[in-house]
Amino acid sequence: MGMLEGKVALITGAATGIGAACARALAREGAQVACTSLPTDPIAEVVASIQAEGGQAIGVPLDVTNATQAAEVVDRIAGELGGIHILLNNAGITDDGLFLRMKPEAWRRVLAVNLDGVFHVTQPVVRHMVKQREGRIINISSVVGLMGNPGQANYAASKAALIGLTKTLARELGGRNILVNAVAPGFIQTPMTDKLSPEQRQALVANLAVPRLGTPEDIAAVVLFLASPAASYVTGEVINVSGGLYM
Ligand code: NAD
Numbered sequence: 001m002g003m004l005e006g007k008v009a010l011i012t013g014a015a016t017g018i019g020a021a022c023a024r025a026l027a028r029e030g031a032q033v034a035c036t037s038l039p040t041d042p043i044a045e046v047v048a049s050i051q052a053e054g055g056q057a058i059g060v061p062l063d064v065t066n067a068t069q070a071a072e073v074v075d076r077i078a079g080e081l082g083g084i085h086i087l088l089n090n091a092g093i094t095d096d097g098l099f100l101r102m103k104p105e106a107w108r109r110v111l112a113v114n115l116d117g118v119f120h121v122t123q124p125v126v127r128h129m130v131k132q133r134e135g136r137i138i139n140i141s142s143v144v145g146l147m148g149n150p151g152q153a154n155y156a157a158s159k160a161a162l163i164g165l166t167k168t169l170a171r172e173l174g175g176r177n178i179l180v181n182a183v184a185p186g187f188i189q190t191p192m193t194d195k196l197s198p199e200q201r202q203a204l205v206a207n208l209a210v211p212r213l214g215t216p217e218d219i220a221a222v223v224l225f226l227a228s229p230a231a232s233y234v235t236g237e238v239i240n241v242s243g244g245l246y247m
Pocket residue numbers: 012013014015016017018019036037038041062063064065089090091092093113117140141142143184185186187188189190191192193
């Protein structure tokens with residue numbers, strides 16, 4: 001028996017990178033996973049790879065910037081799969097540029113996905129979790145939300161905001177048996193970091209205690225812990241998974 005047997009997990013941005021690795025990890029432990037992502041994302045591929053391993057998954061298009069769609073999708077998934085026990089807020093984008101040159105559109109675009117998107121999905125999910133008297137919410141933040149990063153004012157602000165949200169929800173919802181934590185990845189090998197040049201990659205690795213980029217599976221292992229019975233007294237935490245980039 002997997003340790004998440006009988007649980008339903010909803011993941012945003014689940015088609016690629018960290019979200020896809022987390023979907024596979026939760027499904028391997030027996031969770032039914034609702035893989036949501038933009039309609040243009042390869043959701044069917046991640047669902048097929050989970051099913052090929054004998055896991056249970058469905059794919060549902062969801063743009064987290066659309067509040068109405070988010071509420072509908074959450075209610076539909078909870079109705080069809082029998083509740084939502086685990087929410088992984090993973091969808092996120094970057095639109096980098098030095099602060100003095102940053103266009104308001106780049107600021108708003110990043111905040112709209114990384115922060116507003118989390119609000120749009122989490123509120124309807126929490127309504128279900130409160131009724132169920134059980135829930136785990138895991139927010140994918142970033143070490144740059146803790147340490148800053150030149151060229152990422154919008155992204156760092158959105159990821160720091162998630163930490164404030166995580167701690168506040170942990171305090172509001174702990175009495176309802178809903179635990180809320182954040183994971184702060186360092187630099188992880190995904191489509192998001194594929195844009196880095198070999199020189200940028202080398203410079204990054206030089207700052208790490210563990211001299212390699214992380215893998216999506218490094219993050220999924222910690223997400224799995226936070227979703228599992230082993231973490232039943234952990235809430236309001238931010239766990240850095242950064243190979244020592246931030247400590
Ligand atoms: P990724 O680009 O593979 O994953 C992000 C996913 O979110 C993509 O599938 C993308 O299409 C989806 N997405 C974008 N806009 C969306 C929207 N409006 N609605 C729904 N889905 C949307 O990159 P990743 O590295 O796997 O990123 C996952 C999370 O991890 C992000 O929140 C990112 O900020 C965070 N993170 C990544 C790193 C890293 O080094 N890769 C480091 C720290 C934090």
